[in-house]
Every structure is written in C-alpha cells, then in structure tokens.
Amino acid sequence: GSIRQNNVTNGNSPLKLFTHAKMTITDIFKNIASFVNDSSIYLADVMKSDKELLAIDKYKDSQQLKERVNRILSIISRDHMKVVFFGRTSNGKSTVMNAMLRERILPVGMGHTTNCFLQIEGTDKMEAVVLIPGSEELKSVHNLSSISNALSSEKLDSDSLVKILWPKEKCRLIRDDVVLVDSPGIDVSTNLDEWIEKYCLDADVFILVISAESTITVSEKKFLHNVAQRLSNPNIFILMNRWDATANEPEMVESVRQQHLDRGLEFLCDELNLCDRKEASENRMFFISAREALLNRNTDPSTSPRSGYNEGEVDFSEINRHNDDFPGYRERLHEFNKFEHEFEKCISKTAVQTKFQQHTNRGKEIITFLCETIANIINRSQTNKEEYLTKLKETEDKNVFLEHELRSMTDSAKERIRHVSEDVYKRVAQTLNDE
Numbered sequence: 001g002s003i004r005q006n007n008v009t010n011g012n013s014p015l016k017l018f019t020h021a022k023m024t025i026t027d028i029f030k031n032i033a034s035f036v037n038d039s040s041i042y043l044a045d046v047m048k049s050d051k052e053l054l055a056i057d058k059y060k061d062s063q064q065l066k067e068r069v070n071r072i073l074s075i076i077s078r079d080h081m082k083v084v085f086f087g088r089t090s091n092g093k094s095t096v097m098n099a100m101l102r103e104r105i106l107p108v109g110m111g112h113t114t115n116c117f118l119q120i121e122g123t124d125k126m127e128a129v130v131l132i133p134g135s136e137e138l139k140s141v142h143n144l145s146s147i148s149n150a151l152s153s154e155k156l157d158s159d160s161l162v163k164i165l166w167p168k169e170k171c172r173l174i175r176d177d178v179v180l181v182d183s184p185g186i187d188v189s190t191n192l193d194e195w196i197e198k199y200c201l202d203a204d205v206f207i208l209v210i211s212a213e214s215t216i217t218v219s220e221k222k223f224l225h226n227v228a229q230r231l232s233n234p235n236i237f238i239l240m241n242r243w244d245a246t247a248n249e250p251e252m253v254e255s256v257r258q259q260h261l262d263r264g265l266e267f268l269c270d271e272l273n274l275c276d277r278k279e280a281s282e283n284r285m286f287f288i289s290a291r292e293a294l295l296n297r298n299t300d301p302s303t304s305p306r307s308g309y310n311e312g313e314v315d316f317s318e319i320n321r322h323n324d325d326f327p328g329y330r331e332r333l334h335e336f337n338k339f340e341h342e343f344e345k346c347i348s349k350t351a352v353q354t355k356f357q358q359h360t361n362r363g364k365e366i367i368t369f370l371c372e373t374i375a376n377i378i379n380r381s382q383t384n385k386e387e388y389l390t391k392l393k394e395t396e397d398k399n400v401f402l403e404h405e406l407r408s409m410t411d412s413a414k415e416r417i418r419h420v421s422e423d424v425y426k427r428v429a430q431t432l433n434d435e
C-alpha cells in the first residue's frame, strides 16, 4: 500500500530542489545572455562613434562575454548530481543501485561481478546505450542481459569507466539528473588514490555498502580517509546491507545493530569528524536489505523473476505476502525508503551549493562588469558634455569681451578724432584770427 505509493509516484521528491534550481538558473542565464547581447551591440556602437569613451581592453572583454555565457549555459545543462557506491566485493553495491533504479540494470551475482567502473546516466533517447572506453562505438542495449554481455565480452581494465546511457523516461532518479557510479570491490583494486582522483572528486555523495554479516574493513576506512583528505566534508552514507540475514536470528538483531552502529558512528564522527552522533545515527546509517527492496520494487515483467505484472498496476501483494513471513521485512523496506529520502535531500542540497553557487558568482561578475562599463561611458560622455559647455561658455564670454573692447576702442577713436578735429579747428581759427 503506502510503500508502493511511495515507490511508484513520489512527485515531491527532494531531488526537485536541484531540478528546480537548475531551471531557475538556466532562465537567469538566458536573461543574462540577452542583456549581454544588447550590451555588446551598444558597446560596439560606442566604439565606432567615439573611441575616447571606451577603453579598448574593456571593449574586447565585453565582446567575449557572449561566448562565456553560452559556455556556462551548456555547463548548466550538463550539471548533475553524482553518487559513488563503493565497498568490498559482493556486499551488494550493484543490488543497492538496482533497487534505487527500480530495475535490474546492473549485473549482480556471487563472487566478483563488477570488474570496472560503471556510470549510469540519463539519455533522452528511448534505447539504452553502452559506451566502452577506447572504442568510439555505441553499443545499443536491447535488453538488460545484453549489458552484462556487452561488458563481459570486453577486456576492461579495473580502472576504466564504462558508461551506460539509460533512457530518462524509464527511471525517475535518472530523469532528475542523478548520475550513479558503481565500482569494483574495494579489496580487488589497489589503486584507491587513483580512483578518487579519476572518478570521485566531483561526487556529491559517497555510499559505502557493507555486509551486515561482517563489518567495515580497513581498506574501506582507508578509502574514506583519503576521500576526506581530498574533499572537505564529504557526504558519506553507510548502508548495512543484507540485514535480512538477521531474520534467522531474531534474538541477535538488537545487539548486532548496536555493534554496527557503535563502529560506524565511531568512524564517521570520531575518526573522520564529519557530523555529530545524533545526525549520523538518524540520517547516515541504515540497516537494509537491497535484495528485498529490489524484489519489492522491480516492476518490469521482462526482468522480474516473477512475471505477469503490468506497469502502473503492480500487485505486490503476492511478493509481500510471501516476504511478510520474514521477521523485520516491512521495517527493512521502510528503512530503505528512509535512506533514499535522506540521500535525495543530501545530494540535491550539496549539488545546488557546489555547482550553482559558482555559476551565480560568475553571473554576478558578468552583470557587474557590464553595468560598470556602461555607467563609465555615460559618466565620461557627461564630463565631455560639461567640458564642451564650459568651453562654449568661455568663448561666449570672450565674444562679449571682444565686443566690449571693440566698442571702447571705437569710442576712444571717436574721442581722439574729436580731439584731433577740435585741435585742428582751434588751430584753423587761430590762423584766421591772426590774419
């Protein structure tokens, strides 16, 4: 009933935080792109009409913004949330992933199964494709068993990464931009540092899958110590898998759980110093059965061992009736759901912070640069206008002065003429009198 509801629909998943943020930031950058476009046209005009107004290097910078914004937009479109699964061989990593994907996508089995890194990411195409490193060829995967065939027919290095492009259509987790990385058993590879360098530095969440029948091993701890050295405050979940094994020993459940909890918390909180004990015990360690969760969820008739289910109308009652006889079955399913919910909250929050914070800063830089450049032009043209006006005023003043000068000059000339003429008149009169 309620578990099925949760599994199949789940419209308000915490992953939406990331998908909404991605949509919002895409819109913002589209706006920035059109602002950049308008501005670069304006700046080109300014450059043509008056070179004094805009420094050439600023102009050149501004003309590169368009490409920069487009680059950021394409990075945003590829931004995703990444989770890496690791742990000892056969602990159930691939089974956990399949349960989360709600389908048997990854090959699982006894012994050493996953022999290289497998990255599952979304594609808009309808058909799944496998990308093998070193070959350009895309291998279509018509059904799930051909994934393991495609993988086993290749000779692959344990450090190589095979990509499985899985139709977004088929899986909510992948549709919401989660990329999942499966790893070969941590005890099989010796190159832990190289792993981290190659595949883990951009991971938002690490999930350590432990077999509850054993305990956390030295190599698993070493791996996480190295991760914590490279990344500040990594998000780590510990899954105590195969918890269904306790169904056979119900009297032991509580003491075994306590033992695992004590060791896990000591590691996460005291050794790695990642969070406090309350947080870790409530939200970072889970006691699950990936196998049961997968059986409960796997709704595809072609991949389910029990056939005859129609998608959307899955009748789990048979499976559940069968499994309900197992002590703790419902609790383990519930615990798996709880883990997924915490995981989704954690990965979307981290991815939004680490990925979109950078873009937001870049966006602000671009806008500030353009605003300053344009304000500068306006300012400069303002000062130029003022200088011009002052000059104009000065010349006007000069004109007035000249006019005045001219007038006074003529006045004195007239005066002098008057003087001269008076003088001449006097002298003439004198001469007449004398005669």
Ligand code: GTP
Pocket (backbone or CB within 6 Å): 088, 089, 090, 091, 092, 093, 094, 095, 096, 107, 108, 109, 110, 111, 112, 113, 114, 115, 183, 184, 185, 241, 242, 243, 244, 245, 288, 289, 290, 291, 292
């Ligand atoms: P490698 O790929 O070899 O590193 O192993 P893995 O960690 O991916 O383990 P895988 O998922 O292949 O599981 C190994 C075996 O354990 C398979 O046969 C699974 O069916 C089984 N298994 C996985 N999870 C559980 C569980 O919760 N309970 C039980 N009983 N069996 C499980």
Ligand code: MG
Pocket (backbone or CB within 6 Å): 093, 094, 095, 107, 108, 113, 114, 182, 183
């Ligand atoms: Mg595996």
